[in-house]
Each structure stands twice: as C-alpha cells, then as structure tokens.
Amino acid sequence: MTDIAAMAKAVRTGDRRALARAITLVESGKADHRDQALALLDAVGSDRQALRIGMSGTPGVGKSTFIESFGLMLTAQDMRVAVLAVDPSSARSGGSILGDKTRMDHLSRDPRAFIRPSPSQTHLGGVARRTREAIRLCEAAGFDVVLVETVGVGQSETVVALMTDLFVLLLAPAGGDELQGVKRGIMEIADLVLVNKADGDLRAQASRTCADYAGALRLMRRREGDPDGYPKAMTVSALDHSGLDQAWTDMQTLAAWRRDTGHWDAVRARQARHWFQEELRAEMMALLTNDATLRSRLADLENDVAQGRMTPAAAARAALAPLDRG
Amino acid sequence: MTDIAAMAKAVRTGDRRALARAITLVESGKADHRDQALALLDAVGSDRQALRIGMSGTPGVGKSTFIESFGLMLTAQDMRVAVLAVDPSSARSGGSILGDKTRMDHLSRDPRAFIRPSPSQTHLGGVARRTREAIRLCEAAGFDVVLVETVGVGQSETVVALMTDLFVLLLAPAGGDELQGVKRGIMEIADLVLVNKADGDLRAQASRTCADYAGALRLMRRREGDPDGYPKAMTVSALDHSGLDQAWTDMQTLAAWRRDTGHWDAVRARQARHWFQEELRAEMMALLTNDATLRSRLADLENDVAQGRMTPAAAARAALAPLDRG
Numbered sequence: 001m002t003d004i005a006a007m008a009k010a011v012r013t014g015d016r017r018a019l020a021r022a023i024t025l026v027e028s029g030k031a032d033h034r035d036q037a038l039a040l041l042d043a044v045g046s047d048r049q050a051l052r053i054g055m056s057g058t059p060g061v062g063k064s065t066f067i068e069s070f071g072l073m074l075t076a077q078d079m080r081v082a083v084l085a086v087d088p089s090s091a092r093s094g095g096s097i098l099g100d101k102t103r104m105d106h107l108s109r110d111p112r113a114f115i116r117p118s119p120s121q122t123h124l125g126g127v128a129r130r131t132r133e134a135i136r137l138c139e140a141a142g143f144d145v146v147l148v149e150t151v152g153v154g155q156s157e158t159v160v161a162l163m164t165d166l167f168v169l170l171l172a173p174a175g176g177d178e179l180q181g182v183k184r185g186i187m188e189i190a191d192l193v194l195v196n197k198a199d200g201d202l203r204a205q206a207s208r209t210c211a212d213y214a215g216a217l218r219l220m221r222r223r224e225g226d227p228d229g230y231p232k233a234m235t236v237s238a239l240d241h242s243g244l245d246q247a248w249t250d251m252q253t254l255a256a257w258r259r260d261t262g263h264w265d266a267v268r269a270r271q272a273r274h275w276f277q278e279e280l281r282a283e284m285m286a287l288l289t290n291d292a293t294l295r296s297r298l299a300d301l302e303n304d305v306a307q308g309r310m311t312p313a314a315a316a317r318a319a320l321a322p323l324d325r326g
Numbered sequence: 327m328t329d330i331a332a333m334a335k336a337v338r339t340g341d342r343r344a345l346a347r348a349i350t351l352v353e354s355g356k357a358d359h360r361d362q363a364l365a366l367l368d369a370v371g372s373d374r375q376a377l378r379i380g381m382s383g384t385p386g387v388g389k390s391t392f393i394e395s396f397g398l399m400l401t402a403q404d405m406r407v408a409v410l411a412v413d414p415s416s417a418r419s420g421g422s423i424l425g426d427k428t429r430m431d432h433l434s435r436d437p438r439a440f441i442r443p444s445p446s447q448t449h450l451g452g453v454a455r456r457t458r459e460a461i462r463l464c465e466a467a468g469f470d471v472v473l474v475e476t477v478g479v480g481q482s483e484t485v486v487a488l489m490t491d492l493f494v495l496l497l498a499p500a501g502g503d504e505l506q507g508v509k510r511g512i513m514e515i516a517d518l519v520l521v522n523k524a525d526g527d528l529r530a531q532a533s534r535t536c537a538d539y540a541g542a543l544r545l546m547r548r549r550e551g552d553p554d555g556y557p558k559a560m561t562v563s564a565l566d567h568s569g570l571d572q573a574w575t576d577m578q579t580l581a582a583w584r585r586d587t588g589h590w591d592a593v594r595a596r597q598a599r600h601w602f603q604e605e606l607r608a609e610m611m612a613l614l615t616n617d618a619t620l621r622s623r624l625a626d627l628e629n630d631v632a633q634g635r636m637t638p639a640a641a642a643r644a645a646l647a648p649l650d651r652g
Contacts, residue, residue: 038637038639038640038643041637041639041640042636042640046635129639132638133639136637268634269632269633269634270632272631272632272634272638273628273631273632275631275638276627276628276632276638276641276642278638279638279639279641279642280611280614280642280645280646281607281611282642283639283642283643283645283646284610284611284646284649285606285607285610287649287650288606301602302599302602305598305599305601305602306595306596306598306599307595308372308594309372310368311364311367311368311459311462312458312598312601312602312604312605313367313455313605313609314364314367315602315605316602316605316606316608316609317364317609319606319609320609320610320613323610323613323649324613
C-alpha cells in the first residue's frame, strides 16, 4: 500500500524520483492503483501552474535536438523543465518516443529537467488521460515549463492542444510546393511555427519556407484569443542555438497577453470541461464492462446489432436498462 | 397515439406518404416519439437490403443535376431510388440541402423516387442517427438504391461512409494544382471519383482532372475489400447523361464483388457495431441528463472541474456514483 500523503508531499518538494513514481501510478491500469492515483492527484493540489507547451513535428525535423537546446536554454535561466511525450503509435507498437533518453543526453542529466517517455497504452484515450495527469503532477512538483511532445500523425496534435496553453509546430526547410503536406488541422492549432535547421546550406531554404508559412498563416482566420502578429512563423536552428531566445520571448509574450485578457483561464476551463466529458464517457463504459453480467449482456446485444437483428438504438437502450433509475 | 403496426405495414408496401411520416417520427426529439420510433424500426424488420450509396461533392460540382440524371436513369430501369441528405451545416443554420425539391424537379415527381431533405438538427450525432434510421426505413419500403448525399465539409463524409456500402466523390474539372484542395480523408473513403461536367468546353479539362485523380488514387494504399482497379476515377456529364451507365455498372461490379467475398456483410456488421457504441454513449449521457437531480449534480461537478477544484477523472467518478451497482 502506497502512502499517498507522503508521495504527494514528496512530489510537491520537486523530488524527481517521487514524481517518476507518481506518474507510474497514474499510468497503471489496475483498479486499486487507479483509486490511489485519483487520491494522489487530489492530494497534490492545483495551486501551481506551469506554462504547458504542446509541440509537434514529423520525424526528421530535429525535434529531439530542438527540445534539448530549448530545454537547456531554459534550465540555464534557472527554470525547471519537464518533457512528456504523447505517441499514439506506441500504443500499437508497444514502442515509445523519447524512450531512448540519450536522444537528449545533456538535458536528461540536467537536475532542473525531467524527461518522461510515452508509455505503451492501448489507445489514444488512455495516453491522453495519463498525459493530462502527468502534466498536473509536474505542475504540482513546481516545474515552470511542461513541454508535451507528439509526433505529427493522426489526432495526437488535437489531443495535445486540448491540454496545453501554447502549441508549437516544428518544421524542416522544404520546397514551397511541399507546404500542402502539413495537415491544415495542425496549422490551425499552431501558435508558433518554427522552421528548424536554419543553419549552413539550409539557411536560405529555411527562410523561404518560413515566408511560405507566414503567408499561409496570414490567410487563416484570426482566432479569438490571439494578439496581433500571432500565429507567427520564424526560423530557428537548434544546432546553432539561434532563434531559440526569440521563440521563447514570443511564447512568453503570447502567454502574458492571454493571462491579461482572461483567455488563459477561459481556455483552461474549457479544456477541463472537455476532459470531464471524455472521462464521463470512459467511466460510463467502464460501468458497463467491469460487471461480468453487464459485460456479457453487452456482448450479446452487440452481436444482435452486428447481425442486423436489432437497431443500434434499441440495443443501446436494452444495454443500459440495468443502470436506469427512472 | 400512432398505430405503429399499421404504419410499419404501410411502409413495407412502399407507400411514400407512410415512409415520409415514418421518417418524421424517427426525426422527432420527443421522448414518447422516440419510443414509438424504436418500435417502428423493430416492426419494419431488416430482411430487405438496398444498395446504399454515399455521395459527396462541394457546392458547384453539379451534384443536384447528377443525382437527378442518375436517379432518373435508375428509375427508367424500373428501380426504386431514395435520396436522403446529410447536412451538418443545416444543424446550425436551420437550413436544409435538398430543401428546394425543385432542384430535382423531374426526379421528385417520379413515382419510383423518394426525396427527403436534411432535417434541422442540433448536432451531427442527431443527423447521423436520423439518417441511419431513415435508410433502414427506405430499405424496408423496398427501395433498391438509397443515395445519401452530403456536402463536402467537415466530418459528414466520414459519418456517411459509416452508413453506406459505396462512396462516390463528385468533382468538377479543375487545374492540376487544385488536386490538393480535396481533403485526403475524403479521397481515402471514395470508391468512385466522378469528374462531372465532362461536356462542351470543359471536356478536355475534365479528362486531365480525371487523370490526375486516377494517379493520386493509384498512389494510395489499396484497401482490404477492394478488387483490382478500385478505387476508380472516371469522367461523367450529368448534363449529357454520358458516363452515368458506366458509373452504375462499376458500382454494381464493386457491390457484387464485395457480396461474393463476404466484405459486404463484414462491413455492414462493423458499421452496426460502431453505431451501437455511438448510441451507447448518447444513451448513457441521456441517463445522466434526463434526471433533474443527476443533471444538477453534473453541472456542479463540471463547474468544479472548470475551476480546477477537481480533476476530470475524479469528477466523472462522482457523477456516475449514483448509477454504480457495484
């Protein structure tokens, strides 16, 4: 039996080993661990807030190098930085991004940094829950910045954007006609588009790519909650460490603007409501599937629906009849 | 009180007025109507199947003209054709595609055709339920083909693809560089891409557009359940009535292949399971929100979550405690 109060206290002192154990607890699929995890999340409180930065970029854009350089720049300014990964593909492969911490060799050894790979989970919903709760634990542990990294595939960006304050899209220099390759949905959630590798031979190409994206961003409808000039595209070089300070300044400017205008709190409240609805759905499904009798009934009804013997609507009613208090 | 048995019998004779009344019943949001609708859907049975064709195309591609020409070709072959519309935008505007039946003047007056505009609904989920149930009623009424039309926006294509046997994408001739404008997601669900307006001055341009799409389709991964040569791109002219017979032949070939290989039944079963899950979610939410006490408790908990006083997971548990039999 874990001593939840002691664990919560240790997390709040910023102890990284306690934080790692706490995240392992919220990642667990076991029912009794889940009870403990909820108690822990309650015990650590919600009085501390970090700047939560979502970050996406397809493989090859230099994301690990960027996070390492960016993270080290922040820790050098005495900030504490946590890096979490969301990788829905690891749900299938059992693999993990950030799994090889040596990808961020210096940052992972920095005492002001905390790096946590993506767990193997069965579905994006599970990954989302674990990441939200890990973010909350990192905030309780006093981290100033929580960077949530995802790969540029599927719906993971949307999921990460729903749990972060800012969203950064990292891109590589490319020909202008490749601009279409970025999914429109991702452009729409990006606050900052960073064209990496603006160094050496690629510098000019990075500038052109950046101009293309800046143009594309200008064509997009300005979002409620954006000050002038945002979303913004800029070039950086994680290798040369150039542009990183400007990117950080721009992130802080945007965050300050949102705090001042009330958008920060409004967005966090909206996100919390969204996740409440998601949790409600997941828990309702758990109510039906944790009980062996209900589960077997559900399987029979699903079979009836699949065979065309019942409509989905009638079967859903029948499945829920045992829960109906009316 | 509606006589459900009598209505079911009238629907099964193919009576169009009875079918229209039956669809109105499944569209109703009232609780007692809903009970009657479920009884009706059960009473009409599921022994009859139509070929369900999903169709999408952005405004301006000549979709109404195509459906009119295509529908009249089928009714001339003594087939009975139903046309339903799914328009999520009407959910917001209260408007309706197909609302003006004069858009399909000849088809709407054809006794072998049945045209039903999209209802005003509050959300895509409601539109989806109504459309699935209207399809089932049309099948019970003995229609051979049910055409489900949607506008090329948002997620409506995915929803329609999840309730139809074939999906047809209707496009207009365009410059090659506009190929990117079609959302990749739609290309992935299309079985047949028809480039319309292959007549007069646009004939050559339509052929080029068709070749572009044929090339794009070849680059895409072949799907389980597709015979050689599918998905397929071809030119048609709804105005000249050219290519429509070939398109119909290709649809029949694909449908026959899927029936022979068992994909038809497998896909319908998978779709039914999907909608069962959706109905389960909707009905579970209804359980929580129909009861005034539970609804008020839910609102309080949502507020606690939005203010950061509770985690989404803990609040979801608390909300569901009254339903928990465990």
